[in-house]
Amino acid sequence: MTSLQRDSSSTVISSPVPLLLLAVEMDHQEKNLRRPHVALLYDERMCSHANPNDEDHPETPERIRAIWKKLESRGIPQRCVILGAKEAEDRYIALVHTQKHINLIRNISSKDFDSWRRNRIASKFNSIYFNEGSSEAAYLAAGSVIEVSERVAKGEFRSAVAIVRPPGHHAEPDEAMGFCLFNNVAVAANLLVNERPELGIRKILIVDWDVHHGNGTQKMFWKDPRVLFFSVHRFDFGSFYPSGDDGSHTMVGEGLGAGYNINVPWEHGQCGDADYLAVWDHVLIPVAKAYNPDMILISGGFDAAIGDPLGGCRVSPYGYSVMMKKLMEFARGRIVMALEGGYNLMSLANSVLACVEVLLDGKPIVGSSEAYPFESTWRVIQAVRQELSSFWPALNEELPEKILTNCIKTRPLEPNLSSASDSDAENDRLSNALSESPGGLCGTSPAEAVEDVILPLSKLKVDEDSHEKEIDSNHFTPDEGTSLVSSEECDNEPVLSPVQSVDGPILWRSVYSKISIWYGSYGSNMWKPRFLCYIEGGRVEGMKKPYSGSKDKSLPKEIMWKMVSYRLFFAQSHTHTWGAGGVAFLHPESSSDEKAYIRMYKITLEQFNDVLLQENSLTSDVASPLFDSSALDFVTRNKSTHLEALKGGWYSNVIYLGMEHGLPILTMTCPLSYIDNFKSGKLPMQPPSEDYAKTLVKGLVEGKQLSEEEAVNYIHGSAVRQI
Structure with missing residues (x-):
């Protein structure tokens, strides 16, 4: 194809002749077979939201521009239907947000607010900025996820990717936070199950693979069994953003929603392909089979990708493509991915490209992942399975001993106390004198979050x-259990496996x-x-x-x-x-x-x-x-x-x-x-x-x-x- 395929409605031809009707129907089916089954939504207007005081802010308009540029360089738009953004209606946003919050986001970019007043209001929130383009971008982001979700639910497309910003999964009912103004995915999910019963979407699986916990989404479906919320994220015993205990594996939902909230909280950074795929195979996939969702919405944050400055993890484009492929086995492949985080522009663009290619071609990109998960990964998986086993019998089975021994047995950083500086004393005496601190997920209480982020x-x-x-392969030496993954689908850029030590x-x-x-x-x-x-x-x-x-x-x-x-x-x-x-x-x-x-x-x-x-x-x-x-x-x-x-x-x-x-x-x-x-x-x-x-x-x-x-x-x- 030589031009982008814009969406248009087809005209139904009526004829009294049965053979003509049959011919028209066959022609219609043939056109549907040729019609692209993946929709992309991108709109430059969402770039108008930018930090007025910090041009180096990580949540920058260049994020979505970098993605679109990468997709264009691979000819991806020519293989998809391109949709334009639409602003969300207040009545749909009100399904998950308070009217006070809606009023603030609607008016914050108006002439009633000068830059000083916007900055003062933004300072009251956690990690938020506002400018003249914030209102429009927020309404477009939420409306865009609604648009693609409805179109996929109707069967117009098998799947869709919404390249939107600002992101949404941290936004709570009455509060913007963590770069997020409206909770885009939560708005769309709530609309489908509450406002569009004719579409037959009665059960939705939300998969949040952003490196930060989707605290806002969790709260919006805390008691709702029609939406199964799954989040895998860095937790670091409650100290990783957004901090506190919301991201703990013990937060499983309440009332009718008990068991429909699943958190997989990493104990530390550096988790990569092997760790995420272990969680897919031993937590998410067994639960998804039992839940049998009608549709899957992905909060597609890519700040767990290699080289992300905020995430500290190491998921490769290949890893994301395998995660996506495994999800395509459910809900008849009806998947909508909406962009959340991701702040290394190269990794972000390559990872989104890998996901889109899987949706188009039905198979992961070329690559491999040979490293084993961390030992802590199995510890987390076992704790999650134990917590949820009463809700999901598939998680009752014991994990095979063989897979538990295939792991990286050390934490990412292990102190060597044999030759310290001011701090090195008789370490044998230290270890004997002190009670061993509780290790792992189960023995550590999450840190209590407090207000007023400084x-x-x-x-x-x-x-x-x-x-x-680029990542220079000369900057590291592979160790036992590590590998250099090269993906032909990512410009042959070297990609690091999860446990490599890099000073790149x-x-x-x-x-x-x-x-x-x-x-x-x-x-x-x-x-x-x-x-x-x-x-x-x-x-x-x-x-x-x-x-x-x-x-x-x-x-x-x-x-x-x-x-x-x-x-x-x-x-x-x-x-x-x-x-x-x-x-x-x-x-x-x-x-x-x-x-x-x-x-x-x-x-x-x-x-x-x-x-x-x-x-x-x-x-x-x-x-x-x-x-x-x-x-x-x-x-x-x-x-x-x-x-x-x-x-x-x-x-x-x-x-x-x-x-x-x-x-x-x-x-x-x-x-x-x-x-x-x-x-x-x-x-x-x-x-x-x-x-x-x-x-x-x-x-x-x-x-x-x-x-x-x-x-x-x-x-x-x-x-x-x-x-």
Whole structure:
């Protein structure tokens, strides 16, 4: 075909001659066989919604433009029917949203609201912006998903893809959040089951594979068995956006909807094809067979894709194509995919392309996925199956022992406590003294979310250049159980399998090098030459070993001092870095009766990760950050966060000390659970060694905070006082 096929209605020809009627009917059937069975919806008007204050905001108009450009480069529009966007009617949006919320979104772009007022209103929400084009884009996005869903339900197309923005799955009945204004998929699903009974869509399966939990969609169908909501997402024990316990596997629905809400919450990042396909095979597919939906709506977020700056996972285009193909076995292939997240433009475009090609050709793109799932993946799957087995008998069966042993048995990051920095003491004593923290999904209670996000996702700066950079296969070495997947359908771009360790430019370092924070040091790093060992590498007088430094060896952009209301104390009896003697800690809880000096270094979030890694004896050659953007969001709201990947590390607790010049102040100390062990003597408290104490004195004196005598007394007083 040489031109795009626009939708048009056919004319029915009537004739009194039966043979003529038969001929017309046969001709009509033949035309239907030739008619494309996949619809695409794209409308440039949805690009009018953009952040007026931050051109680097991740939810950018370039997201849908990149998708459309990729599809055009492959001739995909010529194989589909192209539909234009339509604005949703308020009466349909009101099926899931309150009138107050509808009024706000309808009017926010009008002349009644200037930019200052829009910004003020947006600041009251979690990760939201508004401009002159927001209202139109929101109505078009919701209306577009309604349009394609109705057309597929009527049988005009077998499937459809709505390339829309702003996304929708975080939007709650009375609140915009997480880049989402209206809940596009929820509006369409509710319309089909409540307003279009003649279409025969009585049961809908919503599959949300966005890396973030679809909290809004979950709440809208919490008690409704006509909509089965399935979400697989990063949870990180409740600390990953949108935080809290809504994304827990224990949230199964209520009343008639009990059992019709399924959450599969990853414990950490780096999950990829093998992990997602294991969930498909052992949770989603058995339930879908039993549920037998009339139609499937996919909340198609692609921020779990390789290289996404917000997701930290590694699903390849091939992985998405297999996930899509498995879903096509249900509901007679009636599938609508609506775009949600996805912020690496190259991965986003390639992944959407892979899904569209499956819908057109009925088979996954060329590729392979040889890596095994993480051990934690099987743990999560078993917990989900156990929680839902009373609702879905197919989940009652025990998983074969063979598949449980085929896994990556380590977490993505494992601390090596044999040669730590300020934090390395007698680790055998540590492990014997402390009770083992509950591991895995079942033993950990989700973090409690609080209001007033200080640093939401929308504040992140994304390097535009990183979107189009290729993954260089020379930047990694395959290990056992890993593979390099090359897909002929993705321009032969190399694609990483789920467990590879990469220091590639399109991954986390290129993004986090653009985010600034304050690192507050209260110990030996108060002396600038000592701190620079963590940045430039090397060692100073008194240190027993050198450090490799950060990947980014840029000096701090600014240095300043501050007093904080925390108790300084010294603990441990020996470290490899300083020899015998204690090292500095802050009590994890603040106290107005206490004062401690901190020297603040303005560094990047990438450099902070490298400092954190070196403090806890981890190599800086890691595939994903130890402290990512969601952890930063979480700690600014909750004051501290214990990093599960550093369980057992002395400095595994990141503390938020406030804001300075609009940037968060972060430091690291021991977990709160260690304090009782220090008090009881199970863990040693001991004054610092002479070399270590001299370093602190130099920092305070050269920083012009105290005289030498005052600095010595400050350190001595902190060392001899009991906690």
